[in-house]
Amino acid sequence: MDNNQSVAVLLATYNGEKYLAEQLDSILKQKNINVHIIARDDGSTDKTVTMLHEYSKKYAHKITVISKKSNENGHLANFSALCEYALTTSFEYFCFADQDDVWHDNKLNLLLSRLIKAQGGSSVPLLVHSDMRVVDEALSLIDPSFVNYQGLPEPDKHDFPLFCHQNVVTGCATMFNRALLEVAAPLPQGLLVHDYWFALNAKVFGQLVYVNDSLIDYRQHGINSIGATEIKIQRSYARSYIYKMALRYLKLFPSYIYQCKLITQQQNYDLHANDYLNGFAELNKYNLFKRIRLIAVYFPNAKSLMMKIYFVILMIILPILVKCR
Known part of the structure; x- marks a missing residue:
């Protein structure tokens, strides 16, 4: 599909001179899309800002x-x-x-096609998202x-309660x-x-659509702000959840509740x-x-004993541990 529509790309940078040119070039080379990059730097001390201004002079109508x-x-x-x-x-x-990835040249065209297809009207909030290829610094494949x-877990379903x-x-x-x-x-x-x-x-106010295609080379390197972490120890998604919970949820759990509370407001x-x-938004109260009653309502969604244990830990034990910290 040739969209020939305009898409604004919101690019955040910080000390990204090493990979920035590759990222900018890959965005500017998108097929059948009128792309405009809006870039903002967060106080870089390298040549990132200089590079952004050089590109904006060269592509004044696009950056x-x-x-x-x-x-x-x-x-x-x-x-x-x-x-x-x-x-x-x-x-x-x-x-x-x-600032450090490389977009496939059909990324925006494919995502916009799916967005327009799913969009029931311009007033419906809609987000489409895709899979990515995981690559190393030299763009060699780590995982497709x-x-x-x-x-x-099942990115195409976006089901509650897990999505909270x-x-x-x-x-x-x-x-x-x-x-x-808006x-x-x-x-x-x-x-x-x-x-x-x-x-x-x-998810709450509109529609969330998953595209099962890898449309980005998601670069992993030593200074990623947020990167990928391979989960090797799980034999099922439930074990993956419990693993993540043991390492991260004690710190993040209050933020999950706060975020859901903001949605309800x-x-x-x-x-x-x-x-x-x-x-979930009122869990602390x-x-x-x-x-226990809230968990019981969602036990039919639990696919295994491990999943049920996960919800017990999440809804009962974690809030107690967070309060005891």
């Missing part, structure tokens, strides 16, 4: 470099500022981009599927419409990552739409018996 006007630093603050700027533009379709490499505490969407593999941008931006303070927030908003949220989301 806009916006200045940093805030003292806030970090991955989330950078993308948050890009989203706020995007709200002031006239673009209808948007993508997030990191990021989903399999990371042990992500398991992000299956990677920002650089997404495309979304203006309706979603719901999700500006980004609230205290989020984990921007892509998870956009995915949750799409959105202006257009229907309190009767999702009992599990409501319950529940006594033991209410938590």
